Amino acid sequence: MPSHLEFARSFQTALGSDHLPLGAQAGDPTEIAQRFNVYRNNVAYGLSRALARQFPAVERLVGTDCFAGVAQIFIEHHPPRSPNLTDWGVEFPEFLASLETLSTLPYLRDVARIEWARSRAYHACDAKPSSSERLKSLAQHHSICLHASVQVLNLATPAGSIWASQQPGGPAPPAPENWLPETVLIARRGVASMITELIPPEIACFLQQILARQTLATACAKAGPDFDLTEALVLLIRNDLITDINDGRMK
Amino acid sequence: MLPAKTGLGFKPEHFPAIIETQPDLGFFEVHAENYMNAGGMPHAMLERLRENYAISVHGVGLSIGGPDPLDEPHLTRLKALCDRYQPESFSEHLAWASHGGTWMHDLLPLPYTAETLDIVCDHIDRLQEVLGRKILLENPATYLTFAQSDIPETVFLAQIAQRTGCGLLLDVNNVFVSCVNHRSDPRAYLDAFAMHAVGEIHLAGHDSEELPSGPLLIDSHGKAVSEPVWALFGEIVSKFGPIPSLVEWDNDVPDFATLFAEAHRAAQRLEDTRHALAS
Structure with a gap:
C-alpha cells in the first residue's frame, strides 16, 4: 500500500x-x-x-x-x-x-505592473489621514508618512492610459504614434476608493523621495525646477494619503 | 456556537443589499482566505457584518488531509482572523490542497486509512491548539475512490471527531454528490453519520455530467439547491431538530433576493421542525 x-x-x-x-x-x-x-x-x-x-x-x-x-x-x-x-x-x-x-x-508588462500595484493597494493596511491641524504644522525639515497603499510606477510605455482604456467607460487608448512613457500614482483613499492616476514625472520623483523618508526640502530639491510642491501636496491631501508628519529624523 | 437558524455565504456584491435590508438571518459565513490581508474593503465589510450577525469563518486553505505539516504562517493568519472577529464557528475541510509548498486551490480527496486518520487527527489537534477552540470538519464531495481506503468515510469522520473532540460540518449536497457518484445510498450514509457531532449543515447546488455508468455530479456551488438535497435536509432536521444551516452559492452568484429566497426555504424547514417538536 x-x-x-x-x-x-x-x-x-x-x-x-x-x-x-x-x-x-x-x-x-x-x-x-x-x-x-x-x-x-x-x-x-x-x-x-x-x-x-x-x-x-x-x-x-x-x-x-x-x-x-x-x-x-x-x-x-x-x-x-x-x-x-x-x-x-x-x-x-x-x-x-x-x-x-x-x-x-510591449505595454502588457507595464499594465500588469499597474494591476499588481492596485492589488497591493486594495489590501493595504488602513490608516487615518493626518488632521488639518497637524498638516498646518508641516515644514521643510519634516518628512511625511504616506498611506501604505501609495506606490509610484515609472513606465516606459503609456500603460497608464492603456489600462484606463480597458475600464468601463474608459477613454480610447492613445494611438501608437503618440506613445510616451508615463508615471502613475496608485493608492487607496479610505477603505474603498482606488486611485490610478497619471502624474507628472517630477511629482513621481518627489513621491519616491517621500516614500524613501527624505525630508520635504530634499524631496523638492531632487524633484527639479519644474516641480510644484503645492500641486503635489494637494494631490496627497485631497486623497487622504498623508497619515503622519515627523520631524525629519529617521524613526 | 452558531444559532440554530439559517445563514448565507457572504458575497461582497451583496453587501449594499444586506446593509439596506438587514435580512433576518442567523449568520453569515465567510471564506477565511478572503480576509488574510491587512486592510481595505474586505475587512471594512466584515466588521460591519459582525455588528449585526453571528459569523462563521470557513477555511479552504489549510490542507488538513495532506501529508505535509500544516502551514504555520497560515495557521498564524487564521489565529489573527479569529482573534479579530471572534467568530461563533470555525470550520475546515476533510481534504488537501497543497503539497511540497505548491498550492493547488482545490479540495482534493484522500484515501481513508489508519495512516491518514493519524495525520488528519494530528493536524486538527494542532489547529485547535493554535486557535484555542474546537473546529468543525466538513465531509467532502468526491469523484473517485481509492483502493487503499479501508475505512468508510462516515467511520473516518466519526473517529476524527472522537479523537480530537472536533465537531462535524455535514454538507448535505456533498453527501448527495458523493453517493450518486459512487452509486451508493445517501440515506445509508446519513444513517451512519455521527450526527451528535454535527454543528452546522451546508446546502448548495451541483452540476451534472453523464458517464457510461450514469451521472457524475459536480459540486459546483453555481445554482439553486436541488430537490433531492432539500428532501434529505428535511429528513435530517425533522429527525434531529433545528441545526445551523447554510446556503452556499459561490459561482454565477445571483442577486441577493434570489439567494435570500433559498435561505428562506431552509428557514421554513427549521421552523416546521420547531413547531413539530413543540406540539
Whole structure:
C-alpha cells in the first residue's frame, strides 16, 4: 500500500500529466480518467481565474482564451505558494515580457505592473489621514508618512492610459504614434476608493523621495525646477494619503 | 456556537443589499482566505457584518488531509482572523490542497486509512491548539475512490471527531454528490453519520455530467439547491431538530433576493421542525 506521501506525490504529478493517482478507482474502471479530470479541470480553471482576478485588464487586452493559455504556462513556472492567492503573481509582469508571442503588445508588462500595484493597494493596511491641524504644522525639515497603499510606477510605455482604456467607460487608448512613457500614482483613499492616476514625472520623483523618508526640502530639491510642491501636496491631501508628519529624523 | 437558524455565504456584491435590508438571518459565513490581508474593503465589510450577525469563518486553505505539516504562517493568519472577529464557528475541510509548498486551490480527496486518520487527527489537534477552540470538519464531495481506503468515510469522520473532540460540518449536497457518484445510498450514509457531532449543515447546488455508468455530479456551488438535497435536509432536521444551516452559492452568484429566497426555504424547514417538536 502506498504511503500518504507517495499517494499525494502521485496525485500532484497526475494533475499535470496523463498519469492517474496511486489507487484511483471507480465502480466502472473505464471512467477513472474522466472522473479524475474533474480535479484536473478544477485546479487549472481555479488557478487561471484567480490570476485573472489579479490581472483583469491584461485578460481583456489579450482575450480570454489567450489569457487562459498564458496562465497555464505561468502556473507551471510560478505556482502559488500560499492559500492567500492575492500574494500570487508578482512574477507575472516579467513573465509576460518574456513571452515572444506577446511581443507585439510591449505595454502588457507595464499594465500588469499597474494591476499588481492596485492589488497591493486594495489590501493595504488602513490608516487615518493626518488632521488639518497637524498638516498646518508641516515644514521643510519634516518628512511625511504616506498611506501604505501609495506606490509610484515609472513606465516606459503609456500603460497608464492603456489600462484606463480597458475600464468601463474608459477613454480610447492613445494611438501608437503618440506613445510616451508615463508615471502613475496608485493608492487607496479610505477603505474603498482606488486611485490610478497619471502624474507628472517630477511629482513621481518627489513621491519616491517621500516614500524613501527624505525630508520635504530634499524631496523638492531632487524633484527639479519644474516641480510644484503645492500641486503635489494637494494631490496627497485631497486623497487622504498623508497619515503622519515627523520631524525629519529617521524613526 | 452558531444559532440554530439559517445563514448565507457572504458575497461582497451583496453587501449594499444586506446593509439596506438587514435580512433576518442567523449568520453569515465567510471564506477565511478572503480576509488574510491587512486592510481595505474586505475587512471594512466584515466588521460591519459582525455588528449585526453571528459569523462563521470557513477555511479552504489549510490542507488538513495532506501529508505535509500544516502551514504555520497560515495557521498564524487564521489565529489573527479569529482573534479579530471572534467568530461563533470555525470550520475546515476533510481534504488537501497543497503539497511540497505548491498550492493547488482545490479540495482534493484522500484515501481513508489508519495512516491518514493519524495525520488528519494530528493536524486538527494542532489547529485547535493554535486557535484555542474546537473546529468543525466538513465531509467532502468526491469523484473517485481509492483502493487503499479501508475505512468508510462516515467511520473516518466519526473517529476524527472522537479523537480530537472536533465537531462535524455535514454538507448535505456533498453527501448527495458523493453517493450518486459512487452509486451508493445517501440515506445509508446519513444513517451512519455521527450526527451528535454535527454543528452546522451546508446546502448548495451541483452540476451534472453523464458517464457510461450514469451521472457524475459536480459540486459546483453555481445554482439553486436541488430537490433531492432539500428532501434529505428535511429528513435530517425533522429527525434531529433545528441545526445551523447554510446556503452556499459561490459561482454565477445571483442577486441577493434570489439567494435570500433559498435561505428562506431552509428557514421554513427549521421552523416546521420547531413547531413539530413543540406540539
